[in-house]
Amino acid sequence: MATIDFEEVGGAADNDLSLDRVSPELAFSVLVDYAVRTGASDLFLCSEQDRVEVSIRNLGMIRTIAKVPSELGTRCMYHIRAAAGMKFDEHRKPQDGRLVRHRSDGRTIDLRLNTMPTMYGESFAIRILVRDSQLYDVSKVGLVGPQLDTLMGWLHSPSGLIVVTGPTGSGKTTTLYACLKFLNNGRRKIHTIEDPIEYALDGLRQSQVDELNGPSFEQLLRAVLRQGPDVVMIGEIRDQMTAETAIRAANSGQFVFASLHAPVAAGAIQSMLALGIHPHFLCSSLLGVIGQRLIRTLGSETKVRLDLSHAPRTFEEIGRWLPPDHEPTVYAAARQGESGDGPANEGYAGRTGVFELLSLTPAVRQRIAQGRPLNDISQQAIDDGMLDFRRASMLKVALGETSFDEILRVVPTAEQWVGISP
Numbered sequence: 001m002a003t004i005d006f007e008e009v010g011g012a013a014d015n016d017l018s019l020d021r022v023s024p025e026l027a028f029s030v031l032v033d034y035a036v037r038t039g040a041s042d043l044f045l046c047s048e049q050d051r052v053e054v055s056i057r058n059l060g061m062i063r064t065i066a067k068v069p070s071e072l073g074t075r076c077m078y079h080i081r082a083a084a085g086m087k088f089d090e091h092r093k094p095q096d097g098r099l100v101r102h103r104s105d106g107r108t109i110d111l112r113l114n115t116m117p118t119m120y121g122e123s124f125a126i127r128i129l130v131r132d133s134q135l136y137d138v139s140k141v142g143l144v145g146p147q148l149d150t151l152m153g154w155l156h157s158p159s160g161l162i163v164v165t166g167p168t169g170s171g172k173t174t175t176l177y178a179c180l181k182f183l184n185n186g187r188r189k190i191h192t193i194e195d196p197i198e199y200a201l202d203g204l205r206q207s208q209v210d211e212l213n214g215p216s217f218e219q220l221l222r223a224v225l226r227q228g229p230d231v232v233m234i235g236e237i238r239d240q241m242t243a244e245t246a247i248r249a250a251n252s253g254q255f256v257f258a259s260l261h262a263p264v265a266a267g268a269i270q271s272m273l274a275l276g277i278h279p280h281f282l283c284s285s286l287l288g289v290i291g292q293r294l295i296r297t298l299g300s301e302t303k304v305r306l307d308l309s310h311a312p313r314t315f316e317e318i319g320r321w322l323p324p325d326h327e328p329t330v331y332a333a334a335r336q337g338e339s340g341d342g343p344a345n346e347g348y349a350g351r352t353g354v355f356e357l358l359s360l361t362p363a364v365r366q367r368i369a370q371g372r373p374l375n376d377i378s379q380q381a382i383d384d385g386m387l388d389f390r391r392a393s394m395l396k397v398a399l400g401e402t403s404f405d406e407i408l409r410v411v412p413t414a415e416q417w418v419g420i421s422p
Contacts, residue, residue, distance in 0.1 A: 024079035027072060032101060034065065035128055036109060041169060043128060045077060047121025052076070059296050059351055060169070060410075070121075077115075077122060084113050092117055098196060107131065110196060129198050138178045141171075142353030144395045145321035145387050150288070150357045155182055160287035161250035163237075163272075165262040171294045171353050172259040173198050176233055179257060180204065188230040188255075193220045195235050209235075221245050225254075234258040243275040250285035263412050264389065265291030265358035266378035269368060283365040289358040291389065295402050295410045299349030303331040303400075315398045318391050328398035332405065354396060354411060356388045 031054055035043045040056035052073025054066040068076075081088055084097030097113040112127035138155070139148060154162055162179070164172045177199050184190060184203045195209040195217065207224065209217045218241055224232060225245070237243050237260045250256045262268040268289045272282055308314055308330050315328045322328065333347030358364070361384040367377050382388055387395075393407040 024075040043126040045124040161256045163268045164290045165268040166292045190231040191224045191229040192233040231255045240275045265289040291356045294351045296348035302334045302347040306330045
C-alpha cells in the first residue's frame, strides 16, 4: 500500500501512515506546519504523471520536501480548494484564493493561493504570511554606506512619492512597512491599500482588496483619498489609473508609498512612463526609488574564510564606505560535509536586503524630462552619489555578511538592462 513519510516533512514522529488512514486535512496541515516551522515563504504542490511533488521556497531557494501518490495529492488539492472558497469544478483557468489557519502556538497564518492548469493536472502556489511577524526598523533592513541617510532624508519630506521596486519575493512589503513604522508616530493619518494585508500595525487604517466580493483596488484608492490621509501606502501600482492617482496624490500634498515590478531602480521610472505618466508630473512628485533584492547571509558557524592576498585591490572602489579601520574579510559558504547544516540551506543562515536608492536630483530629473534611456538615467544617479546594486553587494561581501557566489546568483548586472529606452 502506498504511504506518505510524514517524518520527511516534519510531521508525526511515529512510522509511516498508510493512505487509508491519512485524510487530506491532515496531509495539508502537516505540510503547512512544516513550511512555517522552517521559515519557508512559499509552499508548492505540482501534479506530475504519477504523483504530486511538494516543495517549499526557503531562503529564496526551492527544495522538494515530499512526493505523494496522485490520489492523496489530488484529494489534498480538492480540500484546499474547498477550504479557500475557490470554484470547486473549475480546473481549466487560473484561480486565486485565501485561507487562514490558526496554529496551536497562537500564531495566525494567512495563505495566499494560486492555481493553474498544467500537463498532468494542477499546480498550486501558496504564499505563507505569518501575522504579527516582527517588523524591521529601517536601520535593520540591510541598507549600507550612505543609503540609510538617503532614506531618512526622504522620510522627513512633507510629501511626495517613494516607489519600492524589485521582483516578486524581494522584500518590497517588508521595506514599505519599515518606512510606515518609522512614520507611525501618532501625528499622521496613515492608510494602506493591500492585497492581502500582510502585517497588522496599530495606528494604521488598513484596507484589503477583494476583487470578487468586495471593494476593488480602484474603489478603495478613490475612497482613501477622500479620507484626508497624510500617508498612503499602495500595495502595488498595476495600471495607468493607479499610477495617475498616486502621482496626483503626491502632487497634492500626500506622502505616497507604492511598490512596482522593475529590474533596477531606474526601471521603475521607465515603468511609470510606460503607464502613460507625463515626465513633468513624474519629476515633480517622485522623491526617489528603492530597488532591492534579497540575498542569503552566511551562518557564523558555517562559513569558510577565503584568502584574497593575491587580489589586494578587490574592494578599493568601496573602501570609503567601509567602517573605519575595518579590514575586509571574505567568506564563502561551507561545502556539504564541511559543516553540520547539510544541503538544506547550503551554509546560509538567513536573508537580508541589498539596495540601490535613486534620488531625483536635478540632473536625473533633466534626463527623465529629455526621455533619455534607462542606462543614462542610472549612470547619472551613480554620478550623483547613488550606491548601485553592484557596489552595495560588494560592501556586504567585504563586511562578511554574504559570499561572492550569492551576489552573482541574485544581483542583476548592467548587461541585463543596459541600452533599454523608456
